[in-house]
Amino acid sequence: MFSIPVFLQSFEPLFWAARYTLLISGLGIALGLVIGTLVCAARLSPYPVLRGFGGIWVSFLRGVPLLVQLLVFYYTLPVIGIDVPAIFAAVVTVGICASAYISEIWRGAIAALPRGQAEAAVAIGMTPRDVWMRVILPQAFTLSLPALVNELILLVKASSLVSVVGILELTRASQAQAATTFRPLEVYIAAACIYLAINLCLAALGRYLEHRTAV
Amino acid sequence: MQASAVDIRKVNKYYGPFHALKDVDLAIPPGKVTCLIGPSGSGKSTLLRCINFLEEYDSGEIRIDGQLIGYEAPGRKMSGRKLREMRRSIGMVFQQFNLWPHMTALGNVAEGLVRVRGLSKAEAQARAAEALAKVGLADKMGNHPARLSGGQQQRVAIARAIAMEPRLMLFDEPTSALDPELVGEVLNVMKTLAGEGMTMVVVTHEMGFAAHVADQVAFMEKGELVGVDSPGRILHHPEDPRIQGFLRTYHERNSF
Numbered sequence: 001m002f003s004i005p006v007f008l009q010s011f012e013p014l015f016w017a018a019r020y021t022l023l024i025s026g027l028g029i030a031l032g033l034v035i036g037t038l039v040c041a042a043r044l045s046p047y048p049v050l051r052g053f054g055g056i057w058v059s060f061l062r063g064v065p066l067l068v069q070l071l072v073f074y075y076t077l078p079v080i081g082i083d084v085p086a087i088f089a090a091v092v093t094v095g096i097c098a099s100a101y102i103s104e105i106w107r108g109a110i111a112a113l114p115r116g117q118a119e120a121a122v123a124i125g126m127t128p129r130d131v132w133m134r135v136i137l138p139q140a141f142t143l144s145l146p147a148l149v150n151e152l153i154l155l156v157k158a159s160s161l162v163s164v165v166g167i168l169e170l171t172r173a174s175q176a177q178a179a180t181t182f183r184p185l186e187v188y189i190a191a192a193c194i195y196l197a198i199n200l201c202l203a204a205l206g207r208y209l210e211h212r213t214a215v
Numbered sequence: 216m217q218a219s220a221v222d223i224r225k226v227n228k229y230y231g232p233f234h235a236l237k238d239v240d241l242a243i244p245p246g247k248v249t250c251l252i253g254p255s256g257s258g259k260s261t262l263l264r265c266i267n268f269l270e271e272y273d274s275g276e277i278r279i280d281g282q283l284i285g286y287e288a289p290g291r292k293m294s295g296r297k298l299r300e301m302r303r304s305i306g307m308v309f310q311q312f313n314l315w316p317h318m319t320a321l322g323n324v325a326e327g328l329v330r331v332r333g334l335s336k337a338e339a340q341a342r343a344a345e346a347l348a349k350v351g352l353a354d355k356m357g358n359h360p361a362r363l364s365g366g367q368q369q370r371v372a373i374a375r376a377i378a379m380e381p382r383l384m385l386f387d388e389p390t391s392a393l394d395p396e397l398v399g400e401v402l403n404v405m406k407t408l409a410g411e412g413m414t415m416v417v418v419t420h421e422m423g424f425a426a427h428v429a430d431q432v433a434f435m436e437k438g439e440l441v442g443v444d445s446p447g448r449i450l451h452h453p454e455d456p457r458i459q460g461f462l463r464t465y466h467e468r469n470s471f
Contacts, residue, residue: 114311114313116309116311116313117315119309120307120309120314120372120375121315122302123267123269123302123305123306123307124302124306124331124375124376124379125299125300125302125303125327125331126327126330126331127295127330128295134315134326135315138317139316139317142317
């Protein structure tokens with residue numbers, strides 16, 4: 001039988017672990033946005049070397065499962081003499097993996113803009129910087145929001161994979177909790193509620209931004 | 216003879232193996248309206264876009280008030296900064312309007328004044344409002360392009376160009392994307408501009424506009440400039456069989 005008191009009690013220890021989920025996905029997303037933007041810029045640059053590098057970056061990171069990337073990164077660092085906490089390895093791997101997807105989301109949004117948008121700006125004598133900052137990027141950002149929110153939600157859920165390098169985040173904590181209390185149903189439903197709450201917040205933020213930047 | 220506002224000499228342009236402009240020579244007199252007509256794919260728009268170097272020409276010269284555009288010397292490209300400086304005084308109006316959808320009508324017109332001319336925001340908005348009033352859109356300044364009709368959008372685009380106080384205006388089929396009943400309002404704004412002595416180059420399929428407003432009409436076909444003359448001579452008494460053929464098709468299509 002489903003016990004409501006047990007269900008409610010399981011939230012407290014899970015909240016503790018959910019902070020790691022939030023930390024890893026939050027920092028991972030931030031890192032992914034920064035690197036993703038740079039990779040996108042590389043792929044759109046006039047220099048073939050940069051374009052090639054961006055292309056390889058994206059294909060490699062999209063082609064290997066995040067779980068495998070985590071393990072490779074985690075076990076490679078000590079081999080090359082770098083001793084960092086597991087949480088650092090987790091954030092960096094999640095961020096790098098996300099950057100591949102985010103850069104493609106940006107690139108798609110930029111490519112979707114009609115060429116005339118930039119031409120109108122170039123024709124009145126705007127600098128390339130202004131063309132990007134005032135005309136292309138604001139529109140590309142709005143266009144990319146649905147896909148971006150999608151990616152961020154996937155990322156929050158994918159953060160459960162970092163448990164393989166020993167981080168007690170939400171999924172791992174609920175497994176432990178279920179094993180000690182023998183109440184898996186209540187515990188896992190509580191965990192599901194927390195994931196859902198986080199992602200509903202992200203989706204709401206996305207809708208808010210879409211509304212604010214609507215054209 | 217008066218110096219030309221735009222002097223096009225022996226201009227050639229290739230897209231890969233396709234020869235898009237073939238030794239085009241054309242002088243655009245200042246303060247006058249020049250219409251470029253011809254079948255689609257004849258190179259009219261390409262030639263127009265070469266004038267502000269949105270399209271790079273491969274050989275020949277295009278001079279704006281005597282100054283070569285796009286190149287320092289044959290084969291040596293102009294710096295981005297110099298090119299931007301020259302473009303500041305050349306307004307351009309596109310077939311698809313190309314208004315920026317994330318800005319209001321006022322924002323669209325003020326943007327260049329702030330970013331390119333360096334005016335303060337308040338001053339730019341005041342001038343933008345003047346330009347919009349001039350094209351009859353004083354009451355639509357706060358609207359985003361999506362809330363404007365095609366004719367209104369194109370008039371905003373004209374305001375965006377004239378607010379920069381250009382010496383030369385280029386129009387690339389400005390009414391081709393409009394519903395027929397909206398063509399008139401855009402042509403009227405263009406007639407007013409022409410009446411004020413603006414130098415204009417207009418790629419158009421509006422033969423009525425060419426006949427009544429143009430000071431000279433140039434006919435292009437297959438990348439060649441076939442003839443340049445007064446609208447009366449080109450449109451009513453053309454000598455070249457290619458122009459005669461084009462006008463015959465035009466009249467057949469438009470008669471009922």
